[in-house]
Amino acid sequence: MPKADKKNKKPKRTEGGPVRLSVRKTYKLFIGGAFPRSESGRSYVVHDADGAFLANASLASRKDVRDAVVAARKAFGPWAARTAYNRGQILYRIAEMLEGRRAQFVAELRATGRSAEAAGAEVDAAVDRWVWYAGWADKVAAVAGNPNAVAGPFLNISTPVPTGVVGVLAPEGSPLLGLASVLAPAIATGNTAVAVADSPLVAVTFAEVLATSDLPGGVVNILTGHRAELAPWLAGHMDVNALDLAGASAELAAECERAAASNLKRVLRPADEDWHADPGLRRLTAFLETRTVWHPVGV
Amino acid sequence: MTDAVAVTSTRELRGVLHGLPGVDEVGAKARAARLGTRSIKNDTKAAAIDLAISMVDLTTLEGADTPGKVRALCVKAVRTAPGAPTVGAVCVYPDLVKVAVEALAGSGVGIASVATAFPAGRAPLEVKLADTRRAVADGATEIDMVIDRGAFLTGDYGRVFDEITAVKEACGEAHLKVILETGELATYDNVRRASWLAMLAGADFIKTSTGKIQPAATPPVVLVMLQAVRDFQAEHGRVVGVKPAGGIRTTKDALKLLVQVNEVAGPRWLDPRLFRIGASSLLNDLLMQREKLATGVYSGPDYFTLD
Numbered sequence: 359m360p361k362a363d364k365k366n367k368k369p370k371r372t373e374g375g376p377v378r379l380s381v382r383k384t385y386k387l388f389i390g391g392a393f394p395r396s397e398s399g400r401s402y403v404v405h406d407a408d409g410a411f412l413a414n415a416s417l418a419s420r421k422d423v424r425d426a427v428v429a430a431r432k433a434f435g436p437w438a439a440r441t442a443y444n445r446g447q448i449l450y451r452i453a454e455m456l457e458g459r460r461a462q463f464v465a466e467l468r469a470t471g472r473s474a475e476a477a478g479a480e481v482d483a484a485v486d487r488w489v490w491y492a493g494w495a496d497k498v499a500a501v502a503g504n505p506n507a508v509a510g511p512f513l514n515i516s517t518p519v520p521t522g523v524v525g526v527l528a529p530e531g532s533p534l535l536g537l538a539s540v541l542a543p544a545i546a547t548g549n550t551a552v553a554v555a556d557s558p559l560v561a562v563t564f565a566e567v568l569a570t571s572d573l574p575g576g577v578v579n580i581l582t583g584h585r586a587e588l589a590p591w592l593a594g595h596m597d598v599n600a601l602d603l604a605g606a607s608a609e610l611a612a613e614c615e616r617a618a619a620s621n622l623k624r625v626l627r628p629a630d631e632d633w634h635a636d637p638g639l640r641r642l643t644a645f646l647e648t649r650t651v652w653h654p655v656g657v
Numbered sequence: 658m659t660d661a662v663a664v665t666s667t668r669e670l671r672g673v674l675h676g677l678p679g680v681d682e683v684g685a686k687a688r689a690a691r692l693g694t695r696s697i698k699n700d701t702k703a704a705a706i707d708l709a710i711s712m713v714d715l716t717t718l719e720g721a722d723t724p725g726k727v728r729a730l731c732v733k734a735v736r737t738a739p740g741a742p743t744v745g746a747v748c749v750y751p752d753l754v755k756v757a758v759e760a761l762a763g764s765g766v767g768i769a770s771v772a773t774a775f776p777a778g779r780a781p782l783e784v785k786l787a788d789t790r791r792a793v794a795d796g797a798t799e800i801d802m803v804i805d806r807g808a809f810l811t812g813d814y815g816r817v818f819d820e821i822t823a824v825k826e827a828c829g830e831a832h833l834k835v836i837l838e839t840g841e842l843a844t845y846d847n848v849r850r851a852s853w854l855a856m857l858a859g860a861d862f863i864k865t866s867t868g869k870i871q872p873a874a875t876p877p878v879v880l881v882m883l884q885a886v887r888d889f890q891a892e893h894g895r896v897v898g899v900k901p902a903g904g905i906r907t908t909k910d911a912l913k914l915l916v917q918v919n920e921v922a923g924p925r926w927l928d929p930r931l932f933r934i935g936a937s938s939l940l941n942d943l944l945m946q947r948e949k950l951a952t953g954v955y956s957g958p959d960y961f962t963l964d
Contacts, residue, residue, distance in 0.1 A: 596955060
């Protein structure tokens with residue numbers, strides 16, 4: 359065995375001996391199931407709660423928004439065509455993968471200034487949130503859909519169908535649970551999403567969870583960067599069908615809503631939300647259209 | 658056409674074609690890649706997009722083509738977008754030329770028809786000529802013929818030459834575009850030789866591919882062909898056009914091609930009469946980018962016709 363191999367097998371940090379260099383992760387974007395750098399080549403420094411350097415993250419540009427929307431549009435057809443049951447299975451798989459990375463997420467959340475206890479609670483809540491929405495995937499049609507009584511010999515059924523590509527501004531102050539709470543309801547019903555993340559490091563690590571969860575590439579795309587720079591491009595984009603403005607300030611939300619009017623996007627306005635509370639069905643039903651079918655009977 | 662004539666001209670042609678300098682493959686790839694990095698923005702981009710639209714040969718060459726589809730394509734060719742130019746031509750199979758002629762009457766858009774047993778070119782010469790004559794008689798203003806790649810690859814240049822001259826004669830007034838099908842020619846040297854062969858035989862345009870074979874119009878292949886038309890003009894004084902076709906789907910691809918045309922052949926070729934792009938889905942992307950420049954927001958495929 360060559361010398362180098364021996365060294366690799368037993369990395370030792372001894373006095374005067376070789377010091378193992380740290381292998382740091384490059385935090386990149388998540389577009390179409392791949393992890394590209396920003397098209398612009400830009401990056402920005404991410405600090406921990408004490409102001410110490412943590413990492414360089416990719417600073418997404420409008421062209422990354424464009425690429426992400428193209429990826430999301432491409433993924434929409436096949437994702438919406440999957441059975442709701444299968445989408446639920448994949449959402450549950452995301453919860454499983456997230457659970458397996460618990461320690462890593464706790465560590466990353468602690469770097470943002472949370473106590474070990476609070477970080478642990480957030481990861482648990484995020485896992486539970488994915489499980490909760492996984493269960494809803496094949497049940498939402500029974501709740502949001504309806505057999506309608508009509509004055510004629512018709513079986514008349516309304517069913518919810520996904521609206522398309524949803525632009526998501528992830529909420530501030532809840533890097534993992536908040537992200538789960540806005541992404542899961544959007545994709546559970548068959549939409550695809552382009553999310554602008556709040557806390558870049560947690561979001562990119564979470565993208566690694568998505569990439570290993572049988573989730574088809576492009577169903578979720580995660581961009582890190584300045585919300586105020588990216589949100590207007592997302593809001594004005596004619597190929598985006600809905601907006602979740604959870605993480606927008608009042609001014610940014612107003613600006614986005616105005617831009618969203620160009621192609622009548624469905625817009626979910628920001629509200630003062632407690633992400634640990636029961637989410638209810640508000641988000642799950644926000645990005646659905648209703649399709650009604652008339653079928654003649656008893657002829 | 659006797660065998661004797663073919664043999665003599667094969668010998669002469671081999672002398673000419675094999676006397677051409679070889680293509681520096683690495684250099685061609687590197688130059689094509691470098692020309693692809695030019696940044697074209699704002700007003701220049703808007704002008705380039707409109708120029709590219711006017712150079713598109715809007716193509717439908719499917720077994721499932723119907724008169725209805727061709728008519729729809731013709732409408733789109735004439736009315737691309739408000740304020741945008743018409744495309745260069747509509748390119749269809751010979752049996753649908755009549756439909757296109759009717760739909761494009763008075764619009765100024767050319768009617769291109771593939772002929773000569775497209776895309777394989779594996780048919781007797783009489784059949785190829787009949788195919789061509791019929792398309793021209795039906796009203797095609799441009800004929801896209803395929804060369805006999807088998808004959809070319811076996812070195813039977815005379816046969817390829819004679820076929821092209823015969824088809825050129827059958828074309829009459831119609832412009833002749835000669836498809837080299839570069840994806841089957843294997844080397845850049847062969848692309849250069851085939852380009853010269855087609856030009857010597859009287860081609861008005863040389864075209865990369867049928868679109869049925871991959872790889873099609875790769876940037877280095879287009880580069881080699883642009884060099885060929887430039888050198889041919891310098892030597893013989895006749896100006897021949899170039900038409901890349903196949904695999905060109907995005908505005909970025911099209912703009913890269915225009916940069917190549919300007920830098921390699923010269924600005925004279927930045928003209929729909931001398932440079933065409935054979936494509937179908939490219940037009941929608943060009944229109945989408947045009948819309949983005951005009952409105953400032955990204956557009957989506959929902960707002961453009963399906964074809």
